[in-house]
Amino acid sequence: MNKISTLSLILLIIFSCSEEVKENEEGKKENLIPLVVATEAQNKSFAHKIKVQGNVATNKDILLNSEMSGLITQMHVNSGNSVKKGQLILSMDESIINANISELKSQLEYANYMLGKQVDLFEKELGTELDKKTAENQVNSLEAKLKTLEVQKSKMNVIAPFSGIVDEVYAKTGQLVAPQMPILRLVNNTQVEIIASVSEKHFKNVKKGTELNVSFPNYDLESMNLKVKSVGNFIEPTNRTFTIRTEVNNNTSLMPNMLAEVEITDLKIDSGLVIPSKSILKNQNNNDYVWILKKSKKETYTVEQIFINTITSYNGEALIEENKSINAGTLIIESGARGITKKDIVRIK
Numbered sequence: 001m002n003k004i005s006t007l008s009l010i011l012l013i014i015f016s017c018s019e020e021v022k023e024n025e026e027g028k029k030e031n032l033i034p035l036v037v038a039t040e041a042q043n044k045s046f047a048h049k050i051k052v053q054g055n056v057a058t059n060k061d062i063l064l065n066s067e068m069s070g071l072i073t074q075m076h077v078n079s080g081n082s083v084k085k086g087q088l089i090l091s092m093d094e095s096i097i098n099a100n101i102s103e104l105k106s107q108l109e110y111a112n113y114m115l116g117k118q119v120d121l122f123e124k125e126l127g128t129e130l131d132k133k134t135a136e137n138q139v140n141s142l143e144a145k146l147k148t149l150e151v152q153k154s155k156m157n158v159i160a161p162f163s164g165i166v167d168e169v170y171a172k173t174g175q176l177v178a179p180q181m182p183i184l185r186l187v188n189n190t191q192v193e194i195i196a197s198v199s200e201k202h203f204k205n206v207k208k209g210t211e212l213n214v215s216f217p218n219y220d221l222e223s224m225n226l227k228v229k230s231v232g233n234f235i236e237p238t239n240r241t242f243t244i245r246t247e248v249n250n251n252t253s254l255m256p257n258m259l260a261e262v263e264i265t266d267l268k269i270d271s272g273l274v275i276p277s278k279s280i281l282k283n284q285n286n287n288d289y290v291w292i293l294k295k296s297k298k299e300t301y302t303v304e305q306i307f308i309n310t311i312t313s314y315n316g317e318a319l320i321e322e323n324k325s326i327n328a329g330t331l332i333i334e335s336g337a338r339g340i341t342k343k344d345i346v347r348i349k
Contacts, residue, residue: 033300035349036336038293041275043328048267048314054196054214054260060162060188061256064089067155069178072171079169083160083186090171090183092156101149108142115139164188192251194226196262197241205266206231212246213263221253228264267312273320277313279334291340293331293348300345303333 070092077089115135121127167185171177194214198206208228215223232243244264248254279290288310293301309321326332331348333340340346 034336034340034344034346036333036346038331038348039276039334041273041326041328041330041332043271044274046269046272046274046317046319047265048312050202050264050266052196052198052262052264054194054262056192056254056256056258056260057195058187058189058192058256060164062186063182064158064184064186065179065182066092066158066177067179068092068152070156072173072175072177075169075171075173077166077169079166081166083164083166085160085163087160089158089160092177094153094156097149097153097156101146101153104142104146104149108139108146111135111138111142158183160186162188187256189251189255192248192254192256194246194248194260194262196244197236197239198244198264200235200240200242202266203242206244206264211265211268214246215261216258217261218259224248273322273326274317275320275332276334277316277318279332279337280308280310280318281337291333291337292326293333293346296345299347301348303340303342303344303346305342
Protein backbone atom coordinates (compact mmCIF):
# COMPACT_ATOMS: atom_id res chain seq x y z
CA MET A 1 0.00 0.00 0.00
CA ASN A 2 1.44 3.47 -0.91
CA LYS A 3 1.77 6.43 1.48
CA ILE A 4 -1.24 8.30 0.05
CA SER A 5 -3.60 5.31 0.55
CA THR A 6 -2.36 4.75 4.09
CA LEU A 7 -2.91 8.39 5.01
CA SER A 8 -6.42 8.35 3.57
CA LEU A 9 -7.34 5.28 5.62
CA ILE A 10 -6.06 6.88 8.85
CA LEU A 11 -8.04 10.07 8.21
CA LEU A 12 -11.18 8.03 7.48
CA ILE A 13 -10.89 6.13 10.80
CA ILE A 14 -10.33 9.34 12.79
CA PHE A 15 -13.28 11.03 11.10
CA SER A 16 -15.58 8.07 11.77
CA CYS A 17 -14.61 7.90 15.48
CA SER A 18 -15.15 11.62 15.96
CA GLU A 19 -18.61 11.34 14.40
CA GLU A 20 -19.52 8.41 16.71
CA VAL A 21 -18.44 10.34 19.80
CA LYS A 22 -20.43 13.31 18.63
CA GLU A 23 -23.52 11.18 18.09
CA ASN A 24 -23.11 9.53 21.48
CA GLU A 25 -22.64 12.88 23.17
CA GLU A 26 -25.73 14.24 21.45
CA GLY A 27 -27.62 11.12 22.50
CA LYS A 28 -26.63 11.60 26.13
CA LYS A 29 -27.79 15.19 26.03
CA GLU A 30 -31.17 14.03 24.76
CA ASN A 31 -31.49 11.30 27.43
CA LEU A 32 -30.34 13.16 30.52
CA ILE A 33 -33.92 12.89 31.89
CA PRO A 34 -34.87 9.18 32.31
CA LEU A 35 -37.96 7.88 30.55
CA VAL A 36 -40.34 5.68 32.55
CA VAL A 37 -43.66 3.94 32.02
CA ALA A 38 -46.26 5.00 34.58
CA THR A 39 -49.75 3.88 35.51
CA GLU A 40 -52.39 4.97 38.00
CA ALA A 41 -53.22 3.12 41.21
CA GLN A 42 -56.85 1.97 41.23
CA ASN A 43 -59.57 1.15 43.71
CA LYS A 44 -61.19 -1.89 42.12
CA SER A 45 -62.35 -5.44 42.67
CA PHE A 46 -59.59 -8.01 43.00
CA ALA A 47 -59.54 -11.80 42.84
CA HIS A 48 -56.67 -14.18 43.53
CA LYS A 49 -56.75 -17.66 42.02
CA ILE A 50 -54.71 -20.83 42.28
CA LYS A 51 -54.66 -23.77 39.88
CA VAL A 52 -54.45 -27.42 40.90
CA GLN A 53 -54.98 -30.72 39.14
CA GLY A 54 -58.17 -32.62 39.83
CA ASN A 55 -59.81 -35.90 38.97
CA VAL A 56 -63.37 -36.92 38.10
CA ALA A 57 -64.83 -39.62 40.35
CA THR A 58 -68.15 -41.25 41.17
CA ASN A 59 -69.27 -43.46 44.04
CA LYS A 60 -71.43 -45.39 41.58
CA ASP A 61 -68.65 -47.21 39.77
CA ILE A 62 -68.40 -50.79 41.01
CA LEU A 63 -67.28 -54.27 40.12
CA LEU A 64 -70.40 -56.29 40.90
CA ASN A 65 -69.86 -59.62 42.67
CA SER A 66 -72.07 -62.51 43.74
CA GLU A 67 -72.51 -63.16 47.46
CA MET A 68 -72.81 -66.90 46.81
CA SER A 69 -70.88 -69.45 44.79
CA GLY A 70 -72.76 -71.17 42.02
CA LEU A 71 -73.16 -72.07 38.36
CA ILE A 72 -74.55 -69.31 36.13
CA THR A 73 -77.67 -70.53 34.36
CA GLN A 74 -78.41 -67.23 32.58
CA MET A 75 -76.88 -63.77 32.10
CA HIS A 76 -79.67 -61.26 31.67
CA VAL A 77 -77.59 -58.25 30.53
CA ASN A 78 -74.84 -57.40 28.05
CA SER A 79 -72.18 -54.69 27.87
CA GLY A 80 -73.70 -51.29 27.14
CA ASN A 81 -77.15 -52.15 28.52
CA SER A 82 -78.95 -49.69 30.76
CA VAL A 83 -80.29 -51.29 33.93
CA LYS A 84 -82.63 -50.11 36.67
CA LYS A 85 -82.09 -50.52 40.38
CA GLY A 86 -83.35 -53.98 41.41
CA GLN A 87 -83.19 -55.39 37.86
CA LEU A 88 -82.10 -59.04 37.54
CA ILE A 89 -78.49 -59.34 36.37
CA LEU A 90 -77.85 -63.09 36.45
CA SER A 91 -79.39 -66.31 37.73
CA MET A 92 -77.51 -69.25 39.27
CA ASP A 93 -78.44 -72.91 39.66
CA GLU A 94 -80.76 -73.29 42.70
CA SER A 95 -81.39 -77.05 42.51
CA ILE A 96 -79.29 -78.01 45.56
CA ILE A 97 -80.77 -75.26 47.73
CA ASN A 98 -84.30 -76.16 46.59
CA ALA A 99 -83.71 -79.81 47.58
CA ASN A 100 -82.46 -78.73 51.02
CA ILE A 101 -85.46 -76.46 51.48
CA SER A 102 -87.83 -79.28 50.57
CA GLU A 103 -86.14 -81.60 53.07
CA LEU A 104 -86.28 -79.01 55.86
CA LYS A 105 -89.96 -78.31 55.21
CA SER A 106 -90.68 -82.01 55.63
CA GLN A 107 -88.73 -82.12 58.88
CA LEU A 108 -90.47 -78.98 60.11
CA GLU A 109 -93.88 -80.48 59.38
CA TYR A 110 -93.03 -83.54 61.49
CA ALA A 111 -91.53 -81.37 64.27
CA ASN A 112 -94.73 -79.33 64.47
CA TYR A 113 -96.74 -82.57 64.69
CA MET A 114 -94.56 -83.79 67.59
CA LEU A 115 -94.81 -80.42 69.31
CA GLY A 116 -98.61 -80.61 69.17
CA LYS A 117 -98.56 -84.06 70.75
CA GLN A 118 -96.23 -82.94 73.54
CA VAL A 119 -98.42 -79.91 74.29
CA ASP A 120 -101.52 -82.17 74.57
CA LEU A 121 -99.70 -84.57 76.90
CA PHE A 122 -98.39 -81.69 79.03
CA GLU A 123 -101.88 -80.19 79.37
CA LYS A 124 -103.22 -83.61 80.47
CA GLU A 125 -100.32 -83.87 82.90
CA LEU A 126 -99.11 -86.99 81.10
CA GLY A 127 -95.94 -85.40 79.70
CA THR A 128 -93.12 -83.40 81.20
CA GLU A 129 -92.25 -79.77 80.62
CA LEU A 130 -88.81 -80.89 79.39
CA ASP A 131 -90.38 -82.94 76.58
CA LYS A 132 -92.52 -79.95 75.55
CA LYS A 133 -89.54 -77.57 75.57
CA THR A 134 -87.46 -80.02 73.53
CA ALA A 135 -90.18 -80.22 70.88
CA GLU A 136 -90.49 -76.41 70.78
CA ASN A 137 -86.72 -76.05 70.39
CA GLN A 138 -86.71 -78.52 67.49
CA VAL A 139 -89.38 -76.50 65.67
CA ASN A 140 -87.56 -73.19 66.26
CA SER A 141 -84.26 -74.65 65.06
CA LEU A 142 -85.75 -75.99 61.84
CA GLU A 143 -87.56 -72.72 61.15
CA ALA A 144 -84.27 -70.81 61.53
CA LYS A 145 -82.49 -73.20 59.16
CA LEU A 146 -85.29 -72.89 56.63
CA LYS A 147 -85.09 -69.08 56.81
CA THR A 148 -81.31 -69.23 56.22
CA LEU A 149 -81.77 -71.41 53.15
CA GLU A 150 -84.42 -69.08 51.75
CA VAL A 151 -82.04 -66.10 52.17
CA GLN A 152 -79.29 -68.07 50.42
CA LYS A 153 -81.70 -68.91 47.61
CA SER A 154 -82.52 -65.23 47.11
CA LYS A 155 -78.81 -64.53 46.70
CA MET A 156 -78.56 -66.99 43.83
CA ASN A 157 -80.03 -64.17 41.76
CA VAL A 158 -77.80 -61.08 41.43
CA ILE A 159 -79.68 -57.79 41.07
CA ALA A 160 -78.49 -54.28 40.22
CA PRO A 161 -77.79 -52.22 43.39
CA PHE A 162 -78.43 -48.96 41.50
CA SER A 163 -79.44 -47.76 38.05
CA GLY A 164 -76.63 -47.37 35.55
CA ILE A 165 -74.84 -48.65 32.48
CA VAL A 166 -73.21 -52.08 32.21
CA ASP A 167 -69.71 -51.06 31.16
CA GLU A 168 -68.25 -54.56 30.74
CA VAL A 169 -69.40 -58.12 31.48
CA TYR A 170 -66.77 -60.57 32.77
CA ALA A 171 -68.89 -63.66 33.55
CA LYS A 172 -70.63 -65.99 31.09
CA THR A 173 -73.51 -68.45 31.17
CA GLY A 174 -72.27 -71.86 32.34
CA GLN A 175 -69.38 -70.38 34.29
CA LEU A 176 -68.89 -71.08 37.99
CA VAL A 177 -68.73 -67.84 40.01
CA ALA A 178 -67.61 -67.12 43.56
CA PRO A 179 -67.83 -64.05 45.81
CA GLN A 180 -64.27 -62.94 44.96
CA MET A 181 -64.88 -63.05 41.20
CA PRO A 182 -66.28 -59.88 39.50
CA ILE A 183 -69.33 -60.43 37.32
CA LEU A 184 -69.48 -57.02 35.59
CA ARG A 185 -68.69 -53.33 35.97
CA LEU A 186 -71.71 -51.10 36.62
CA VAL A 187 -71.34 -47.33 36.27
CA ASN A 188 -73.67 -44.40 36.80
CA ASN A 189 -72.20 -41.03 35.75
CA THR A 190 -75.34 -38.94 36.21
CA GLN A 191 -73.81 -37.42 39.31
CA VAL A 192 -70.02 -37.14 39.58
CA GLU A 193 -67.52 -35.45 41.86
CA ILE A 194 -64.37 -33.55 40.97
CA ILE A 195 -61.69 -34.10 43.60
CA ALA A 196 -58.49 -32.06 43.94
CA SER A 197 -55.59 -31.80 46.38
CA VAL A 198 -54.64 -28.29 47.54
CA SER A 199 -51.50 -27.14 49.36
CA GLU A 200 -52.04 -26.66 53.10
CA LYS A 201 -50.92 -23.00 52.85
CA HIS A 202 -54.28 -22.21 51.21
CA PHE A 203 -56.36 -23.99 53.86
CA LYS A 204 -57.63 -20.84 55.61
CA ASN A 205 -58.86 -19.33 52.31
CA VAL A 206 -60.62 -22.36 50.82
CA LYS A 207 -64.01 -23.11 52.36
CA LYS A 208 -67.32 -24.69 51.48
CA GLY A 209 -68.85 -22.43 48.84
CA THR A 210 -65.52 -21.12 47.46
CA GLU A 211 -65.83 -20.44 43.72
CA LEU A 212 -64.17 -22.78 41.24
CA ASN A 213 -63.63 -22.84 37.51
CA VAL A 214 -63.07 -26.37 36.24
CA SER A 215 -61.66 -27.10 32.79
CA PHE A 216 -60.62 -30.29 31.03
CA PRO A 217 -57.35 -29.75 29.12
CA ASN A 218 -57.36 -33.13 27.37
CA TYR A 219 -60.95 -32.90 26.13
CA ASP A 220 -63.00 -30.58 23.97
CA LEU A 221 -65.36 -29.62 26.78
CA GLU A 222 -66.57 -26.28 28.10
CA SER A 223 -65.26 -25.15 31.48
CA MET A 224 -67.65 -25.21 34.44
CA ASN A 225 -68.25 -22.62 37.16
CA LEU A 226 -68.81 -24.57 40.37
CA LYS A 227 -68.44 -24.21 44.14
CA VAL A 228 -66.59 -26.26 46.74
CA LYS A 229 -68.97 -28.84 48.20
CA SER A 230 -66.70 -30.09 50.99
CA VAL A 231 -63.23 -29.45 52.40
CA GLY A 232 -61.15 -32.23 53.90
CA ASN A 233 -60.26 -32.22 57.60
CA PHE A 234 -56.94 -34.00 57.19
CA ILE A 235 -53.54 -32.91 55.88
CA GLU A 236 -51.86 -35.63 53.85
CA PRO A 237 -48.38 -35.93 55.45
CA THR A 238 -46.62 -37.12 52.27
CA ASN A 239 -47.38 -34.02 50.17
CA ARG A 240 -48.86 -31.57 52.72
CA THR A 241 -52.21 -31.20 50.94
CA PHE A 242 -55.88 -31.36 51.83
CA THR A 243 -58.77 -32.52 49.64
CA ILE A 244 -61.61 -30.49 48.20
CA ARG A 245 -64.66 -31.84 46.39
CA THR A 246 -67.25 -30.36 44.10
CA GLU A 247 -70.28 -31.96 42.49
CA VAL A 248 -71.67 -32.06 38.95
CA ASN A 249 -75.34 -33.06 38.68
CA ASN A 250 -77.17 -34.16 35.54
CA ASN A 251 -73.82 -34.99 33.98
CA THR A 252 -73.73 -36.16 30.37
CA SER A 253 -70.09 -35.73 29.33
CA LEU A 254 -67.74 -36.52 32.24
CA MET A 255 -66.39 -39.97 33.06
CA PRO A 256 -64.53 -41.29 36.12
CA ASN A 257 -60.76 -40.70 36.14
CA MET A 258 -60.87 -37.84 33.60
CA LEU A 259 -58.20 -35.21 34.26
CA ALA A 260 -59.49 -31.79 35.38
CA GLU A 261 -57.79 -28.44 35.96
CA VAL A 262 -59.33 -26.67 38.93
CA GLU A 263 -58.94 -22.90 39.30
CA ILE A 264 -59.81 -21.84 42.85
CA THR A 265 -60.76 -18.26 43.73
CA ASP A 266 -59.21 -18.23 47.20
CA LEU A 267 -59.50 -14.45 47.66
CA LYS A 268 -62.13 -12.08 46.29
CA ILE A 269 -62.82 -8.50 47.40
CA ASP A 270 -65.17 -5.92 45.96
CA SER A 271 -62.83 -2.95 46.36
CA GLY A 272 -59.15 -2.62 47.21
CA LEU A 273 -56.02 -0.67 46.30
CA VAL A 274 -54.52 -2.34 43.21
CA ILE A 275 -51.24 -1.57 41.42
CA PRO A 276 -49.17 -3.41 38.74
CA SER A 277 -47.10 -6.26 40.20
CA LYS A 278 -43.99 -5.27 38.26
CA SER A 279 -43.99 -1.78 39.80
CA ILE A 280 -43.08 -3.32 43.18
CA LEU A 281 -39.37 -3.38 44.02
CA LYS A 282 -37.44 -4.63 47.06
CA ASN A 283 -34.65 -2.98 49.04
CA GLN A 284 -31.71 -4.68 50.72
CA ASN A 285 -33.92 -5.51 53.72
CA ASN A 286 -36.44 -7.27 51.47
CA ASN A 287 -39.06 -4.57 52.04
CA ASP A 288 -41.49 -3.76 49.21
CA TYR A 289 -41.58 -0.25 47.79
CA VAL A 290 -42.72 1.69 44.71
CA TRP A 291 -41.79 4.98 43.09
CA ILE A 292 -44.63 7.49 42.79
CA LEU A 293 -44.54 10.53 40.51
CA LYS A 294 -45.33 14.14 41.29
CA LYS A 295 -45.70 16.82 38.63
CA SER A 296 -42.69 19.13 38.35
CA LYS A 297 -42.31 21.19 35.16
CA LYS A 298 -44.29 20.73 31.99
CA GLU A 299 -43.57 17.08 31.06
CA THR A 300 -41.25 16.19 33.96
CA TYR A 301 -41.92 14.60 37.34
CA THR A 302 -40.13 14.22 40.64
CA VAL A 303 -40.04 10.77 42.24
CA GLU A 304 -40.75 9.61 45.78
CA GLN A 305 -40.00 6.21 47.28
CA ILE A 306 -43.02 4.78 49.14
CA PHE A 307 -42.86 1.59 51.18
CA ILE A 308 -45.92 -0.65 50.93
CA ASN A 309 -47.34 -3.89 52.33
CA THR A 310 -48.31 -6.31 49.58
CA ILE A 311 -51.26 -8.56 50.43
CA THR A 312 -51.07 -10.78 47.35
CA SER A 313 -50.45 -10.70 43.60
CA TYR A 314 -52.21 -12.35 40.67
CA ASN A 315 -52.20 -12.04 36.91
CA GLY A 316 -49.94 -8.96 36.79
CA GLU A 317 -51.75 -7.06 39.55
CA ALA A 318 -50.99 -6.65 43.24
CA LEU A 319 -53.39 -5.92 46.08
CA ILE A 320 -51.74 -3.69 48.69
CA GLU A 321 -52.76 -2.42 52.11
CA GLU A 322 -54.17 1.09 52.38
CA ASN A 323 -51.36 3.67 52.23
CA LYS A 324 -51.61 7.39 53.08
CA SER A 325 -49.30 8.25 50.18
CA ILE A 326 -51.13 6.24 47.53
CA ASN A 327 -54.71 6.77 46.41
CA ALA A 328 -56.73 5.96 43.34
CA GLY A 329 -55.15 7.99 40.53
CA THR A 330 -51.66 8.22 42.06
CA LEU A 331 -49.05 7.83 39.31
CA ILE A 332 -46.72 4.90 39.93
CA ILE A 333 -43.66 3.94 37.87
CA GLU A 334 -44.56 0.61 36.29
CA SER A 335 -41.29 0.02 34.45
CA GLY A 336 -37.97 1.83 34.04
CA ALA A 337 -37.61 2.41 37.78
CA ARG A 338 -34.41 0.45 38.33
CA GLY A 339 -31.49 2.81 38.90
CA ILE A 340 -33.82 5.69 39.82
CA THR A 341 -32.79 7.74 42.89
CA LYS A 342 -34.75 10.10 45.10
CA LYS A 343 -33.14 13.14 43.44
CA ASP A 344 -34.04 12.13 39.89
CA ILE A 345 -36.45 13.92 37.59
CA VAL A 346 -38.14 11.71 35.00
CA ARG A 347 -40.37 11.90 31.96
CA ILE A 348 -43.24 9.57 31.17
CA LYS A 349 -42.69 7.55 28.03
